[in-house]
Amino acid sequence: MADPPASLSGQDVGSFAYLTIKDRIPLILTKAIDTLHRHKSEFFQKHGEEGVEAEKKAISLLSKLRNELQTDKPIVPLVEKYVDTDIWNQYLEYQQSLLSESDGKPSWYRCPWLYVECYMYRRIHEAIIQSPPINDFDVFKESKDQNFFESQESVIALCTHLQELRRTIEDLDANQLKTQFFQLLQISLWGNKCDLSLSGGESSSQKTNVINSLEDLKPFILVNDMEHLWSLLSKCKKTREKVPIVRVDIVLDNSGFELITDLVLADFLLSSNLATEIHFHGKSIPWFVSDTMIHDFNWLIEQVKYYDHKWMSKCGVDWENYIKMGRWVYHDHMFWTLPHEFAAMSQVAPDLYAELQKACLILFKGDLNYRKLTGDRKWAFSVPFHKALSGFHPAPLCSLRTLKAEIQVGLQPGQGEQLTASEPSWLVTGKYGVVQFDGPLAPSLEVPGE
Ligand SMILES: O=P(O)(O)OC[C@@]1(O)O[C@H](CO)[C@@H](O)[C@@H]1O
Ligand SMILES: [Mn+2]
Numbered sequence: 001m002a003d004p005p006a007s008l009s010g011q012d013v014g015s016f017a018y019l020t021i022k023d024r025i026p027l028i029l030t031k032a033i034d035t036l037h038r039h040k041s042e043f044f045q046k047h048g049e050e051g052v053e054a055e056k057k058a059i060s061l062l063s064k065l066r067n068e069l070q071t072d073k074p075i076v077p078l079v080e081k082y083v084d085t086d087i088w089n090q091y092l093e094y095q096q097s098l099l100s101e102s103d104g105k106p107s108w109y110r111c112p113w114l115y116v117e118c119y120m121y122r123r124i125h126e127a128i129i130q131s132p133p134i135n136d137f138d139v140f141k142e143s144k145d146q147n148f149f150e151s152q153e154s155v156i157a158l159c160t161h162l163q164e165l166r167r168t169i170e171d172l173d174a175n176q177l178k179t180q181f182f183q184l185l186q187i188s189l190w191g192n193k194c195d196l197s198l199s200g201g202e203s204s205s206q207k208t209n210v211i212n213s214l215e216d217l218k219p220f221i222l223v224n225d226m227e228h229l230w231s232l233l234s235k236c237k238k239t240r241e242k243v244p245i246v247r248v249d250i251v252l253d254n255s256g257f258e259l260i261t262d263l264v265l266a267d268f269l270l271s272s273n274l275a276t277e278i279h280f281h282g283k284s285i286p287w288f289v290s291d292t293m294i295h296d297f298n299w300l301i302e303q304v305k306y307y308d309h310k311w312m313s314k315c316g317v318d319w320e321n322y323i324k325m326g327r328w329v330y331h332d333h334m335f336w337t338l339p340h341e342f343a344a345m346s347q348v349a350p351d352l353y354a355e356l357q358k359a360c361l362i363l364f365k366g367d368l369n370y371r372k373l374t375g376d377r378k379w380a381f382s383v384p385f386h387k388a389l390s391g392f393h394p395a396p397l398c399s400l401r402t403l404k405a406e407i408q409v410g411l412q413p414g415q416g417e418q419l420t421a422s423e424p425s426w427l428v429t430g431k432y433g434v435v436q437f438d439g440p441l442a443p444s445l446e447v448p449g450e
Contacts, residue, residue, distance in 0.1 A: 357395055
């Protein structure tokens with residue numbers, strides 16, 4: 001099999017990767033430092049002088065990181081013992097092995113963008129765990145919570161919509177159910193626009209009622225495989241006597257409004273009997289500013305449950321019950337916060353790969369997951385999604401992604417080039433999206449070993 005294309009990297013001056021490393025990541029680091037500053041009195045109240053010293057230490061570590069990045073210093077090994085420290089340092093050695101003598105050391109602009117961006121977030125985590133007693137502080141928690149509070153109107157509308165849907169769901173025929181399914185898939189897709197790492201931490205909450213704008217947004221869905229998802233889940237539903245469990249896994253992305261859209265979709269999948277259990281996969285450390293951790297997941301459900309709105313609090317009560325009954329299960333494997341492309345998962349995290357193989361369908365939310373599914377490489381726009389997955393296929397899978405990086409595959413011949421000509425920023429603003437499926441080929445088309 002031919003070598004895959006080169007990785008996106010900061011070596012391409014002017015590229016989105018280059019601009020992210022040069023401008024956006026230092027801004028995110030500065031905001032993290034500011035957040036620590038603003039919590040100084042809280043740290044003092046909680047921990048006395050020790051808390052203030054810890055804040056100072058974390059800030060100096062983050063400032064050092066920012067300087068390394070802004071002066072393109074060599075990437076340095078992690079030093080604090082943690083569950084994944086050795087894996088990260090082995091990965092750095094692997095990056096070194098890819099460079100020739102003359103290339104020099106792995107550095108911020110020389111290494112793949114995917115690696116250095118993930119590494120940056122892991123270094124933020126190292127700075128915090130090196131600063132006890134504030135070693136469990138989430139520098140992004142405030143902005144994740146703020147995104148939820150600023151999206152209240154849309155959350156109320158969505159929860160009301162879901163409860164109305166649940167009241168009538170028994171009377172819907174297959175076509176009506178499909179229509180509702182497609183609507184909630186699109187709402188989950190567009191919920192992905194609310195991403196703080198794109199906005200550099202600036203607010204990106206959902207201000208308008210997204211349900212009313214689905215028709216207007218439809219032309220911006222470049223790949224729409226929703227029919228595949230419907231036929232897959234309908235088939236699973238029909239074979240329930242033989243296969244009683246229909247499991248859908250959702251690899252989460254951002255907390256706040258996007259997470260609400262994912263929980264609403266997950267509730268519908270159970271209420272419609274299209275699935276019998278939902279498994280969510282979140283991050284185990286603060287990641288890409290807005291990505292969901294267990295404390296965000298639990299906090300959000302608590303907020304919804306105690307919100308002073310009848311239908312919203314009904315959703316929160318239902319969602320808490322799904323978790324208690326084991327119909328919703330939350331996982332946070334450390335693989336999701338490693339730098340590896342997903343094609344490496346079966347080698348690096350065989351337990352996670354085996355877990356995902358239990359699913360009838362895996363939904364991958366967001367842009368970073370898409371970058372890892374396709375290896376963040378310079379594929380031609382018309383390369384088939386299956387090929388770009390480079391053998392990653394634990395189960396039928398679908399990416400729900402708004403485009404925020406210069407990578408897109410599975411387009412029609414000429415479709416990408418046409419967009420580049422008419423709208424040069426189409427790959428990176430989040431304005432366009434895909435619902436892109438990779439499932440079992442029809443048996444006659446399956447070519448062994450391809
Ligand atoms: O995975 P998400 O939350 O959809 O988006 C994450 C992300 O798009 O934010 C940054 C914006 O440049 C990218 O580096 C990264 O891929
Ligand atoms: Mn994200």
